[in-house]
């Protein structure tokens with residue numbers, strides 16, 4: 001099987017900001033762009049992106065999940081990086097256009113078409129380490145994908161609880177920006193090599209935040225606990241969807257700080273579950289926590305029932321098997 005996100009449809013939607021306005025967008029070949037080697041993004045990481053999915057329903061229709069939330073976050077990431085403001089309507093049109101173009105190639109569920117809007121600072125200005133790029137480029141790539149975690153439905157993840165380092169600078173956490181992933185990469189690679197873990201759960205000063213690319217949730221009986229929104233971590237749209245579904249199912253949702261101590265204590269209770277949420281990960285069970293050289297099983301260490309139930313409820317909406325009562329799907333004509 002090919003790696004997640006390594007196959008692209010041959011065209012993407014692209015527009016450029018010339019300092020004053022966005023150009024009309026076009027569908028262009030996706031295998032190259034032209035960029036000055038002094039482009040702002042290549043030196044000062046003026047870049048942000050989004051990740052969302054389109055699904056094929058049984059009737060053949062193609063539906064994009066929570067697109068407007070992703071566009072709002074893209075707009076905010078651009079603003080927080082001092083990139084030119086996006087035109088949300090245009091970005092919406094670009095996403096729909098490119099998904100329509102490849103509607104026939106959207107895989108059957110559980111596969112999907114992964115959509116990757118990208119915004120980069122293009123001004124050739126290496127003197128602007130402390131200045132914004134006045135020009136930029138936005139493009140929408142699409143990539144057919146299967147399941148992100150290939151271990152199967154019952155596989156669980158091993159996470160290292162890291163209290164000393166952090167994923168990125170605290171004021172950057174909510175921005176979906178390239179530099180944040182570069183910042184988390186080496187600590188994660190080292191921990192994978194030395195400790196055989198799957199991901200680091202970053203917990204600076206004992207505050208349980210998130211992993212390199214997914215949000216963290218603890219499920220204790222009928223209660224779901226996850227960190228309340230602040231600037232320090234990425235505000236996942238899957239997180240929001242799962243919390244909404246959990247409330248719909250009558251669960252207590254606690255959005256609040258969770259300490260490493262509380263996490264380790266609660267996770268030892270029978271029936272306790274933990275999971276990672278994200279567009280790619282959906283809701284993936286966590287079986288083991290590593291902390292200061294000790295291993296802690298979460299509950300019985302196996303994939304939990306409530307995690308599976310929440311994941312299924314989300315997939316059912318995305319796949320057209322349950323009513324879309326929150327209006328999360330946008331239909332694309334094919």
Ligand SMILES: *Cc1c(COP(=O)(O)O)cnc(C)c1O
Nearest residue numbers: 213214215234236237238278279
């Ligand atoms: C994208 C991302 C998430 C998950 O966000 P979704 O909108 O649910 O896909 C969580 N954490 C980080 C760091 C991310 O980049």
